[in-house]
Structure formats: C-alpha cells, structure tokens
Amino acid sequence: MIRFVTGNEGKVAEAREYLPTEVEQVEYDYAEVQSDDLETIVRRGAREAYEELGAESGIFVDDTGLFVEALDGFPGPYSAYVEDTLGIERVWELVENESNRKAAFRTVLAYYDGDDLVTFEGSVRGRIVAPRGEDGFGYDPIFEHDGSTFAELSTEEKNAISHRGRALAAFADWLAEQE
Ligand code: ITT
Numbered sequence: 001m002i003r004f005v006t007g008n009e010g011k012v013a014e015a016r017e018y019l020p021t022e023v024e025q026v027e028y029d030y031a032e033v034q035s036d037d038l039e040t041i042v043r044r045g046a047r048e049a050y051e052e053l054g055a056e057s058g059i060f061v062d063d064t065g066l067f068v069e070a071l072d073g074f075p076g077p078y079s080a081y082v083e084d085t086l087g088i089e090r091v092w093e094l095v096e097n098e099s100n101r102k103a104a105f106r107t108v109l110a111y112y113d114g115d116d117l118v119t120f121e122g123s124v125r126g127r128i129v130a131p132r133g134e135d136g137f138g139y140d141p142i143f144e145h146d147g148s149t150f151a152e153l154s155t156e157e158k159n160a161i162s163h164r165g166r167a168l169a170a171f172a173d174w175l176a177e178q179e
C-alpha cells in the first residue's frame with residue numbers, strides 16, 4: 001500500500017487505474033509556495049507529508065500545471081488558483097482570440113518512504129479549445145490532443161497519453177524495480 005496525498009479525486013482515480021499497488025488517498029495540506037516550480041513543490045510536499053503523517057508506508061504527491069504558450073506559460077504553477085477563481089471557461093476566453101493556442105500539461109510526482117526521495121515527470125502537448133466533453137476533471141474540457149479533449153476520453157484512454165499517465169508509468173516502473 002502507498003499513500004497519495006491529494007484533495008483531488010480525479011488524480012486518485014487515475015493513479016488507481018495505473019499503479020500495481022493499493023493507493024490510499026490522504027488529505028493533508030502541505031505547503032505550496034506558488035512562486036516555486038512543480039519539482040520544488042512536490043519534493044518538499046512529499047517529505048513534509050511523510051514526516052507529519054507517519055512512516056507506515058511510502059507517500060507520494062502530484063503537482064500539475066497547464067502552461068499556455070500565448071500567455072507566457074500562465075496559469076502554470078497558479079493553475080489550481082486560476083481554476084477556482086476565473087474558471088476554465090474564462091481561461092478559454094483569454095486564449096480564444098490568439099492565433100497560437102498551443103498548451104502543455106506537466107505533472108511532477110514525488111515519492112518518499114523515509115529513505116528514497118524520487119521524482120517522476122510527464123508532459124503532453126495540445127491546444128486550448130472551447131469546452132467539450134463530460135469526463136475527466138479540471139482543465140480537461142478545454143485541452144485538446146489529437147482531435148479529442150481530455151474530457152472526451154475514458155480514464156484509461158487519458159492515462160495512455162497524458163502528462164500524469166507518463167509520470168505514473170515511470171513511477172510504476174521504479175516501484176517494480178524495488179521489489
Ligand atoms: P492537490 O494539490 O491536492 O493534489 P489540486 O487539484 O490542487 O490537488 P494541482 O495543484 O496539481 O492539484 O492542480 C492544478 C490545477 O490543474 C487544478 O485546478 C487541477 O484541477 C488541474 N489539473 C490537475 N491535473 C489535471 C488533469 O489531469 N487534467 C485537467 N486538469 C488538471
């Protein structure tokens with residue numbers, strides 16, 4: 001069993017589909033300094049959560065951002081705040097009149113078991129479109145890759161190509177090597 005420290009159930013569903021081991025969701029608010037990059041946030045978060053929650057199993061955290069080219073990488077590390085305040089419809093409106101609508105999702109995971117502190121990352125390129133689709137979560141309805149938005153894909157289909165799926169694949173490989 002490993003623990004996933006997150007308040008985001010969409011992330012947990014994706015991790016459960018991918019990882020070979022049991023994943024327990026734990027809600028704990030580790031410090032996220034918004035000016036920091038994803039890697040710094042997760043390294044610090046995994047260590048802090050492990051020290052706070054105890055050593056019964058390894059712990060991982062996931063920090064993700066949507067980086068829009070025409071907006072110089074915004075919302076990036078501010079993605080959660082921007083989803084809560086502006087909402088994804090208004091992010092689409094910010095990009096609607098740009099000729100360049102390219103964007104990328106990037107995820108960094110950090111795992112800590114009291115011994116190893118390891119990170120895994122994944123990214124995927126796509127473009128920002130008007131919202132479509134009912135599945136997924138967060139920015140999925142406005143992120144299109146290969147003709148479909150991520151909200152038009154099943155969890156399995158999204159994992160096969162997504163930022164988080166790639167990071168989880170690297171994490172799963174590493175876990176398998178530890179056995
Ligand atoms: P935790 O920090 O508790 O894990 P969070 O939702 O705050 O949950 P992030 O800071 O990593 O997680 O997420 C940044 C934002 O990006 C947030 O609004 C998420 O809903 C969104 N997001 C994360 N992964 C996503 C994905 O795979 N598809 C679409 N949106 C995603």
Ligand code: NA
Pocket residue numbers: 032080
């Ligand atoms: Na967060």
